[in-house]
Amino acid sequence: MSTHFLTVESLKKVFPPTNGIANEPVFEDINFYIDKGEFVCIVGHSGCGKTTILNVLAGLDEASAGEAFMDGREVRGPSLDRGVVFQSHALMPWMSVLGNVAFAVKSKWPDWSKDKIKEHCIGYLEMVGLGHAIHKKPAELSGGMKQRVGIARAFAIQPKMLLLDEPFGALDALTRGTIQDELLKIVQATHQTVFMITHDVDEAILLADKILLMSNGPHAKIAEIVEITMPRSRTRSEIHHDPQYYKIRNHLVDFLVNRSKTYAGAEAEMFHDAKNPPVVRPGLEVERAPVIALATEKVVSQLQQVKHAVNQ
Amino acid sequence: MSAKLKLKAAFISLLMLAVFLGAWQLATQPKESAVQALADSEYAALMGKGQEKSGFPTPGMVGKSFVQYLSDPFYDKGPNDKGIGIQLAHSLGRVAVGFLLAVAIALPVGFMIGMSPLLFKAFDPFIQVLKPISPLAWMPLALYSLKDSDISGIFVIFICSIWPMLINTAFGVSSVRRDWINVARTLEVNPLRKAFLVILPAAAPTILTGMRISMGIAWLVIVAAEMLVGGTGIGYFVWNEWNNLALPNVIFAVVMIGIVGMFLDLFFGWLQKLVTYRE
Numbered sequence: 337m338s339t340h341f342l343t344v345e346s347l348k349k350v351f352p353p354t355n356g357i358a359n360e361p362v363f364e365d366i367n368f369y370i371d372k373g374e375f376v377c378i379v380g381h382s383g384c385g386k387t388t389i390l391n392v393l394a395g396l397d398e399a400s401a402g403e404a405f406m407d408g409r410e411v412r413g414p415s416l417d418r419g420v421v422f423q424s425h426a427l428m429p430w431m432s433v434l435g436n437v438a439f440a441v442k443s444k445w446p447d448w449s450k451d452k453i454k455e456h457c458i459g460y461l462e463m464v465g466l467g468h469a470i471h472k473k474p475a476e477l478s479g480g481m482k483q484r485v486g487i488a489r490a491f492a493i494q495p496k497m498l499l500l501d502e503p504f505g506a507l508d509a510l511t512r513g514t515i516q517d518e519l520l521k522i523v524q525a526t527h528q529t530v531f532m533i534t535h536d537v538d539e540a541i542l543l544a545d546k547i548l549l550m551s552n553g554p555h556a557k558i559a560e561i562v563e564i565t566m567p568r569s570r571t572r573s574e575i576h577h578d579p580q581y582y583k584i585r586n587h588l589v590d591f592l593v594n595r596s597k598t599y600a601g602a603e604a605e606m607f608h609d610a611k612n613p614p615v616v617r618p619g620l621e622v623e624r625a626p627v628i629a630l631a632t633e634k635v636v637s638q639l640q641q642v643k644h645a646v647n648q
Numbered sequence: 649m650s651a652k653l654k655l656k657a658a659f660i661s662l663l664m665l666a667v668f669l670g671a672w673q674l675a676t677q678p679k680e681s682a683v684q685a686l687a688d689s690e691y692a693a694l695m696g697k698g699q700e701k702s703g704f705p706t707p708g709m710v711g712k713s714f715v716q717y718l719s720d721p722f723y724d725k726g727p728n729d730k731g732i733g734i735q736l737a738h739s740l741g742r743v744a745v746g747f748l749l750a751v752a753i754a755l756p757v758g759f760m761i762g763m764s765p766l767l768f769k770a771f772d773p774f775i776q777v778l779k780p781i782s783p784l785a786w787m788p789l790a791l792y793s794l795k796d797s798d799i800s801g802i803f804v805i806f807i808c809s810i811w812p813m814l815i816n817t818a819f820g821v822s823s824v825r826r827d828w829i830n831v832a833r834t835l836e837v838n839p840l841r842k843a844f845l846v847i848l849p850a851a852a853p854t855i856l857t858g859m860r861i862s863m864g865i866a867w868l869v870i871v872a873a874e875m876l877v878g879g880t881g882i883g884y885f886v887w888n889e890w891n892n893l894a895l896p897n898v899i900f901a902v903v904m905i906g907i908v909g910m911f912l913d914l915f916f917g918w919l920q921k922l923v924t925y926r927e
C-alpha cells in the first residue's frame with residue numbers, strides 16, 4: 337500500500353453501449369497520486385473524462401476497472417470525507433444561502449444545536465465574503481455569489497479532501513479572478529487537499545502544486561505531470577513577474593494545442609508509460625524546452641505518418 | 649399602469665355581464681300581447697304563473713332565488729329542504745375526505761414509483777388502464793360493495809382524484825435534478841431526510857399541479873355523483889330542484905357550483921405559489 341493520501345490505480349471507464357453500439361473506453365490506465373495538503377489540477381480537452389474521474393473519486397460514479405484509495409481505504413460510494421463543488425453550483429433553490437450550508441453541516445454533525453450550526457455556517461459564509469447575504473435565496477444571487485456558497489458549503493463540512501469540477505467555468509473573468517484569490521487565500525490558510533478540474537491554464541498555474549495533463553479521449557491517459565516549482569505564496573497580481581510563469585504556461589499551452597491528441601493508440605505506448613507518467617518541471621528548465629518540444633513534434637509527425645500509412 | 653389595466657378589464661367584464669343579462673331578459677320576458685289580451689287580472693296572474701313555470705326563467709326570477717337562498721343559507725327543514733350552505737358543506741366535506749384519502753395514498757405510492765424506474769414500469773400499465781375510466785363507472789361497484797351512498801360518493805371522489813396526483817408525484821420525484829440528489833449523496837444524508845428535505849421540496853410544484861388538477865376533477869365529479877346517490881349535497885340539490893321544475897333554483901345552484909369551484913382552484917393556485925421556487 338502506498339503512502340500517499342490519495343492513490344488512483346489503473347482507472348478505466350467504459351460507458352454502457354448506446355443504442356446497442358459498444359462505447360470505447362473514455363479513459364484507461366489512469367495512475368496518479370495526491371499527497372496531503374497538495375493542490376492538484378487536472379487539465380485536458382473537453383470530453384476527455386475529467387468529470388468522470390472526479391465523480392469516481394467522489395464516489396458518485398463507478399470505474400469500470402482500477403481503484404482509488406483515500407487515506408488507505410478504497411473509495412466506495414460518496415462520503416462526507418470528500419466535499420464536492422459542482423460545476424453548476426447545485427444549490428437547493430428553496431433553501432436560503434444559510435439553509436444550504438446548514439443542510440450540509442447538519443448532515444455532518446447531526447447532534448449540533450441550531451445555534452452552533454448557524455454560527456459555524458456564518459463563519460464559512462463570511463470566509464467567502466457572503467456574510468451579508470445569508471438570508472437570500474440562491475435565485476437572488478449572481479453566478480459568482482452562488483459559486484461562493486457552493487465553496488462555503490464544501491469547506492464547512494471540513495472534508496479531508498475537496499473535489500472541484502470547473503467551479504469558475506461559468507463566471508466572467510473579473511469575478512473568476514476575485515474568487516480565485518479567495519480560494520487561494522483559504523487553501524493557503526487551511527492546507528486543504530484539493531483536486532480540481534479546470535480548462536483555464538492560468539488558473540491552474542496560480543492554484544496548483546502540480547497539474548495533471550490529460551490526453552484526448554477516447555482512451556485518454558495522464559500524459560504528463562507538471563510540477564509548479566514557483567513558491568507557494570503566489571498572488572494573481574505578481575505571478576506574471578516570475579520568470580518561471582511563462583515557461584510553464586507555454587509548456588501547458590503547447591501540450592493542449594499540439595500534443596494532447598497523440599497519446600492514444602499502440603504506437604504512443606512506445607514512448608509513454610501510463611503507469612508512471614513523466615514528471616516535468618518546465619519552470620526550472622533553461623532554454624532546453626524548445627529543443628525537446630521540437631524533438632517530440634518530429635517523433636509525433638513521424639508516428640502520424642506511420643499511422644496514416646497503416647490505416648490505408 | 650397595471651392598476652389601470654385591471655380597472656379597464658373589470659369595466660369590460662361588467663359590460664359583458666350587463667349585455668348578457670340584457671339579452672337574457674329580452675329573450676325570456678313574457679309576450680306583452682298575450683298579457684294585454686286577458687282582461688281578467690286573476691286569470692292573467694294564473695296564466696302568468698303558468699308561463700313562469702313552463703318558460704325559461706327571467707334574470708329577475710333567478711335573482712329572487714339568489715336573494716332567498718343567500719339570505720338564509722343554513723336553514724334545515726327536513727331532508728328535501730336545506731339551505732344552500734348546508735348542501736355545499738356536504739359536498740365539500742365529501743370532496744375533502746375523498747381527496748385527502750387520495751393524497752394519503754398517491755403521495756407515498758407516487759414517491760415510491762418515482763424513485764424506482766422498475767416500479768414505474770411495473771405500475772404503468774395499471775395506471776394507463778385505470779386513469780381513463782370515468783369515476784362514475786365505479787359507482788355501481790361502490791354501492792354494491794360499500795353498501796352506503798355517502799361512502800360511495802367519497803369513494804368516487806377518491807378514485808377520480810388519485811390519478812393526476814399519483815402521476816404527477818411519480819413524475820416530479822423521478823425528475824428531480826441529478827445535481828441535488830448528488831449533493832445529498834455526497835453529504836451522506838439519510839433516506840428520510842433526503843426524501844423530506846430534498847426530493848419533496850424539489851418535486852412539490854409538480855405535485856401541487858397534480859393536486860390542483862385532481863381537485864378540479866373532484867369538484868366536477870361530486871355534482872354528478874350526488875345526483876346519482878341523492879340525499880344531500882349540491883348535486884342532489886340541483887336534481888331535486890329540477891324535479892320540482894324550479895329552474896331559477898337550478899340556475900342559482902349552477903352559478904354557486906362555479907363560484908365554489910373557482911375558490912377551490914384559487915386556493916390550490918395559492919398553495920402552488922407557496923411551494924414554487926425560482927432557480
Ligand SMILES: Nc1ncnc2c1ncn2[C@@H]1O[C@H](COP(=O)(O)OP(=O)(O)O)[C@@H](O)[C@H]1O
Nearest residue numbers: 351352362381382383384385386387388389553
Ligand atoms: N452517462 C454517459 N453515457 C455515455 N457516455 C458518457 C456519459 N457521461 C459522459 N459520457 C462521455 O464520456 C466522455 C467524458 O465525459 P466527461 O467526463 O464529462 O468529460 P470532461 O469533463 O472531461 O469534459 C464524453 O465523451 C462523454 O460523451
Ligand SMILES: [Mg+2]
Nearest residue numbers: 386387388501
Ligand atoms: Mg466536465
